[in-house]
Amino acid sequence: MKKIGFLSFGHWSDHPSYQARTAGDTLLQSIDLAVAAEEIGLDGAYFRVHHFARQLASPFPLLSAIGAKTSKIEIGTGVIDMRYENPLYMVEDAGAADLISGGRLQLGISRGSPEQVIEGWRHFGYAPEEGRNDADMGRQKALEFLERLEGEGFAEPNPNPMFPNPPGLLRLEPYSEGLRDRIWWGAASNATAVWAAENGMYLQSSTLKFDENGKPFHIQQAEQIRLYKEAWKKAGHSREPRVSVSRSIFALMNDQDRMYFGQQGKGSDNFGYIEPTQRAVFGRGYAAEPDQLIKELSEDEAIREADIVLLTIPNTLGVDYNLHVLSAILEHVAPGLGWR
Numbered sequence: 001m002k003k004i005g006f007l008s009f010g011h012w013s014d015h016p017s018y019q020a021r022t023a024g025d026t027l028l029q030s031i032d033l034a035v036a037a038e039e040i041g042l043d044g045a046y047f048r049v050h051h052f053a054r055q056l057a058s059p060f061p062l063l064s065a066i067g068a069k070t071s072k073i074e075i076g077t078g079v080i081d082m083r084y085e086n087p088l089y090m091v092e093d094a095g096a097a098d099l100i101s102g103g104r105l106q107l108g109i110s111r112g113s114p115e116q117v118i119e120g121w122r123h124f125g126y127a128p129e130e131g132r133n134d135a136d137m138g139r140q141k142a143l144e145f146l147e148r149l150e151g152e153g154f155a156e157p158n159p160n161p162m163f164p165n166p167p168g169l170l171r172l173e174p175y176s177e178g179l180r181d182r183i184w185w186g187a188a189s190n191a192t193a194v195w196a197a198e199n200g201m202y203l204q205s206s207t208l209k210f211d212e213n214g215k216p217f218h219i220q221q222a223e224q225i226r227l228y229k230e231a232w233k234k235a236g237h238s239r240e241p242r243v244s245v246s247r248s249i250f251a252l253m254n255d256q257d258r259m260y261f262g263q264q265g266k267g268s269d270n271f272g273y274i275e276p277t278q279r280a281v282f283g284r285g286y287a288a289e290p291d292q293l294i295k296e297l298s299e300d301e302a303i304r305e306a307d308i309v310l311l312t313i314p315n316t317l318g319v320d321y322n323l324h325v326l327s328a329i330l331e332h333v334a335p336g337l338g339w340r
Contacts, residue, residue: 044073185203204244247303
């Protein structure tokens with residue numbers, strides 16, 4: 001068995017072929033899709049977070065709304081850029097969203113990816129400490145976020161408070177027990193995957209990772225996952241590790257599917273630069289009739305190593321079409337791979 005979720009980038013644009021033309025369209029359709037996805041048996045609804053872009057940004061209002069309208073599906077992010085975050089305020093937002101959902105939040109965080117603007121985190125009032133870079137800052141904030149999620153008191157109470165305080169140092173509220181154990185780290189390298197394991201975070205690995213040996217993407221990603229699992233075991237955590245990978249997978253069931261995605265399955269891995277000095281490998285997409293998809297996906301080593309597959313969806317095509325895309329995988333592909 002393997003869990004299956006969707007991952008939405010939450011794009012919108014005033015384009016005649018788009019169903020999501022405004023931010024409001026995207027937000028409301030995201031809620032509707034999560035509700036419908038739960039009804040057909042999908043396991044997770046995950047959302048990207050990008051600033052300064054016509055995409056989903058502040059995730060907690062959306063996660064809370066989905067949590068209030070669903071009852072079983074896991075709700076998460078992939079990923080929140082910690083360079084932009086106030087870790088303490090984020091603890092409060094996350095705690096509230098998790099309590100609303102009944103403990104179903106699965107928060108993916110990371111040091112961040114290439115941005116729409118130059119050093120966008122500076123506009124949010126943040127800058128690295130002397131001698132450190134923005135990646136260091138993102139990881140430092142992540143560790144502070146994890147520490148405060150533990151729920152231990154750390155703030156000296158006012159001797160004359162407006163409301164009575166419990167004894168001792170005060171923690172952030174609302175506190176959601178167990179949320180600390182449901183934080184994921186989006187790792188682009190083997191080293192940061194190991195770091196995530198050492199710090200008790202689950203692993204999210206996307207369709208891109210830093211190229212560390214020139215091998216095909218799925219093999220490099222599988223190696224990353226194995227290193228993560230080894231580091232998790234070595235760290236001695238009492239929980240079992242969890243790993244998700246994201247993929248663009250489309251079962252070609254009709255002419256509309258073939259029109260939209262028929263060429264995607266003919267692609268291959270690509271190597272390129274997402275940063276001036278950092279070579280990366282971009283994984284291929286999958287698009288074919290169900291029998292062929294089953295054959296191709298069974299050869300993907302990283303999918304075999306993962307617990308959860310997140311299907312990246314074309315959210316601009318609307319709720320009904322995306323529900324068709326997800327249903328086709330659940331009904332015609334997943335059983336043949338032993339995922340269901």
